Amino acid sequence: MNKIIVLYKRPAGKPALGDFKTEIEDVPTADDGEVLLKTRYVSVDPYLRGRMNDEESYIPPFELNKPLQSGIIAEVVDSNNTLFKVGDFVLGNLDWKEYQVSNGKGLRTIPNDPAYLTAHLGILGMTGMTAYLGLTKIGAPKPGETIVVSGAAGAVGSVVGQVGKLLGCRVVGLAGSDEKVELLKSKFHFDEAINYKTTTDLSAAIKTACPAGVDVYFDNVGGPISDAVLNNINKHARIPLCGAISLYNAAEPVLGPYIQPVLVKKSALIQGFIIGDFAAHLPEATKQLTSWLMEGKLTYSETIYEGFDHITQAFLALFEGSNEGKMIVKI
Amino acid sequence: MNKIIVLYKRPAGKPALGDFKTEIEDVPTADDGEVLLKTRYVSVDPYLRGRMNDEESYIPPFELNKPLQSGIIAEVVDSNNTLFKVGDFVLGNLDWKEYQVSNGKGLRTIPNDPAYLTAHLGILGMTGMTAYLGLTKIGAPKPGETIVVSGAAGAVGSVVGQVGKLLGCRVVGLAGSDEKVELLKSKFHFDEAINYKTTTDLSAAIKTACPAGVDVYFDNVGGPISDAVLNNINKHARIPLCGAISLYNAAEPVLGPYIQPVLVKKSALIQGFIIGDFAAHLPEATKQLTSWLMEGKLTYSETIYEGFDHITQAFLALFEGSNEGKMIVKI
Incomplete structure (x- = not known):
């Protein structure tokens, strides 16, 4: 069985647990050209609040009863896509689901280096x-x-x-x-x-x-x-x-x-x-930040929640200011 | 005798006539290197309101009991400065005085073409x-x-x-x-x-x-x-x-x-x-606006008050929105 988190109600003011709902579906299977992804780390960010309103912004609003999305690091657990192999770690703007399939579009493979894995959701992301x-x-x-x-x-x-x-x-x-x-x-x-x-x-x-x-x-x-x-x-x-x-x-x-x-x-x-x-400047930024990080000139903090069931709480905690540095949920 | 208008009180909220005072002094004389100027046209502008507050801004505040200043077109009526001759019309940031002397610094001679004279306080200014x-x-x-x-x-x-x-x-x-x-x-x-x-x-x-x-x-x-x-x-x-x-x-x-x-x-x-x-771009702007104006592609409105005694009223009228285009006082 596969858990997914959907937007159940558009928040009025500060978001609350009741604005979200966890649903259950079957774990999907990867068709030709697709990969099956297992969610490992979920980024929660203040900007997501804007997408919960039903108004035009720089990105379309979330739809009611559809899964929320954010930056996610996932592991490839099945692959029918030659660009990805089982065991790869990928980064993408993905659904809040334990498992999901993807045609690979918008996914980027990242090195599975435990020291810097979550940095791709934060300081290198x-x-x-x-x-x-x-x-x-x-x-x-x-x-x-x-x-x-x-x-x-x-x-x-x-x-x-x-x-x-x-x-x-x-x-x-x-x-x-x-x-x-x-x-x-x-x-x-x-x-x-x-x-x-x-x-x-x-x-x-x-x-x-x-x-x-x-x-x-x-x-x-x-x-x-x-x-x-x-x-x-x-x-x-x-x-x-x-x-x-x-x-x-x-x-x-x-x-x-x-x-x-x-x-x-x-x-x-x-x-x-x-x-x-600043899309045109992303390579320059990535290069500079990676270099500073490797030289020990930059450091970062993370606040890590654990468990798929705590994604929503982690998001709500952002508005309490209870995080230090990047808020991430480890699944 | 020479009339001058000084800031008598700093306005609280909307400026009022009582915030200004007209004083009388002798008409000054031009020393070596100086010119005696007779004020012909006075520009009044909303930004002057800011200078009436006692606070740091992009230009120093006006001092109490000192003459106000703005963009003025004046005629040279006596000259001991080789750069200016009697009858020249000059533009400068000058005191609200009927007559004043200047060492010529910051003054620019403008053509005495009646059709465009006041344009130097407005569309060409x-x-x-x-x-x-x-x-x-x-x-x-x-x-x-x-x-x-x-x-x-x-x-x-x-x-x-x-x-x-x-x-x-x-x-x-x-x-x-x-x-x-x-x-x-x-x-x-x-x-x-x-x-x-x-x-x-x-x-x-x-x-x-x-x-x-x-x-x-x-x-x-x-x-x-x-x-x-x-x-x-x-x-x-x-x-x-x-x-x-x-x-x-x-x-x-x-x-x-x-x-x-x-x-x-x-x-x-x-x-x-x-x-x-944008000081570096002023020549380019002057050239373009002059050219458009001469080609008849630009036009302008002026609201002209008459008389030195009406400078203050003209300034106050800016905040009633009663002007169309550039507000100017003709002396």
């Missing part, structure tokens, strides 16, 4: 590329400039901070617990880190942490945290806007001060982006 | 360059794309729309009266124009006027008008952010829906700018 390309292509930091990162202890933010340091910048991280703040400084070598939950005047704290002002703000969260950073940007600041996790679950638009006046005053740039905007 | 460079360098519209312009009947907006048409785009203007809407269509050849004050559902009206969505939004106003446009932007939209006149007079930050989610969803770019950001 979508989140690492997003961090590297958003920072370098939009933020374009120059050595000596100051970078602020929100969601700094997350899968994207922790890479942004490390890459910023490798590029010779001062890096300040914003995160939601003292443990994360400590981790940013000790493990990821941020120059400063601020717990936005316990800081009364975040804007003033950012000012203290960034005596020369903020040149690049890598924004994962939006909302009031970003307002506090905007208070401190320098002339010609660049803001790669990667996500807005603080606003994803709002049933109604959240209100805050209009940001146009500060953007005009500072000749500042905000650029929303997804990794697909 | 700061506002025209701002329109052309913001649209082409940030908006980068491609033929067939749709451009929406807010503050469309203003000095910048009316040039943006015309340049957009010359570049082969569909152009839709937002303005605050039926007369302006009519003018945009009849005189400036906008494809559509919308009176945002009388339209109940502005977002829906923009959708109707832009069946293929909005690729470039040239934003002069910020606030709820901009929110309505943001509802209709296409993937990879570009938003040159030139001003935020709807928010300049607010004593407290004005609240609206956070815009980060739509920017992420659409991979959209907002770039605040001032003309100085």
Whole structure:
């Protein structure tokens, strides 16, 4: 028997367990040209929340009563496709199923090196590329400039901070617990880190942490945290806007001060982006991040849940900020 | 005797007559290397409001009890500077004084052609360059794309729309009266124009006027008008952010829906700018706009107040939206 997780209801506000349903079907068989895949590691990411709404976005919404999808590492357990053999590990945007068949389209074989296997869902995968390309292509930091990162202890933010340091910048991280703040400084070598939950005047704290002002703000969260950073940007600041996790679950638009006046005053740039905007630069990003990782210049954190039945919980936990680094479910 | 207008109080919210004071001094005399200038035309512009606040911005704030300044066309009435002779007309960022001396620094001689004299304060001056460079360098519209312009009947907006048409785009203007809407269509050849004050559902009206969505939004106003446009932007939209006149007079930050989610969803770019950001491109812009103007491909409107004593009123009228095109005071 084969378990699958489908979207049962579109979440109203924050997603809940009842929005998802586990169904049972027969394990499928691989026809000519197909492979049978066994799911090994499932990536859960904040952007999936957007696909749960019934609205046009950069990717089509999930359909009700159809399986959810995300980045998955699977093992080939049967193959009628000459490009893949039994025992291969592949990466793809796959269904939340224990077993599934694929014609191989969109699958990429990855080395089964236990030390770096899950890195392909994180620092060498979508989140690492997003961090590297958003920072370098939009933020374009120059050595000596100051970078602020929100969601700094997350899968994207922790890479942004490390890459910023490798590029010779001062890096300040914003995160939601003292443990994360400590981790940013000790493990990821941020120059400063601020717990936005316990800081009364975040804007003033950012000012203290960034005596020369903020040149690049890598924004994962939006909302009031970003307002506090905007208070401190320098002339010609660049803001790669990667996500807005603080606003994803709002049933109604959240209100805050209009940001146009500060953007005009500072000749500042905000650029929303997804990794697909930089498809042409993926090889360059992969090469650079792999090289830094192998040289020991980059590190990463993972929060690993275990068991197919915990995929949904892992996803929900993202919105509690309970993950450190990349959230992954090991099956 | 020489009249001068000084900033008497920093405006709280919308500026009022009492924030300004007219003072009398002796007419100065030109020393060695100096010229004596008689003010002929004074430009009043929304951006001056920002300089009246006591806060750091892209230009230093005006000082209390010191003369205000703006773009001015003056006549040389006495000269001890070999670069200027009596009767020359010059353009510069000058004090609000009937007469003033200058060492010539920052002054540019302009042809005393009555047909185009004031154009040097508008379409061939700061506002025209701002329109052309913001649209082409940030908006980068491609033929067939749709451009929406807010503050469309203003000095910048009316040039943006015309340049957009010359570049082969569909152009839709937002303005605050039926007369302006009519003018945009009849005189400036906008494809559509919308009176945002009388339209109940502005977002829906923009959708109707832009069946293929909005690729470039040239934003002069910020606030709820901009929110309505943001509802209709296409993937990879570009938003040159030139001003935020709807928010300049607010004593407290004005609240609206956070815009980060739509920017992420659409991979959209907002770039605040001032003309100085594109200093290297000013010759190219001057050449192109002059050429189009001489070929009769561009036109412009001016609202002319008369008399030195009416400079302040003309400035205040900008915030009532009572001007069509460039607001100028003829002395």
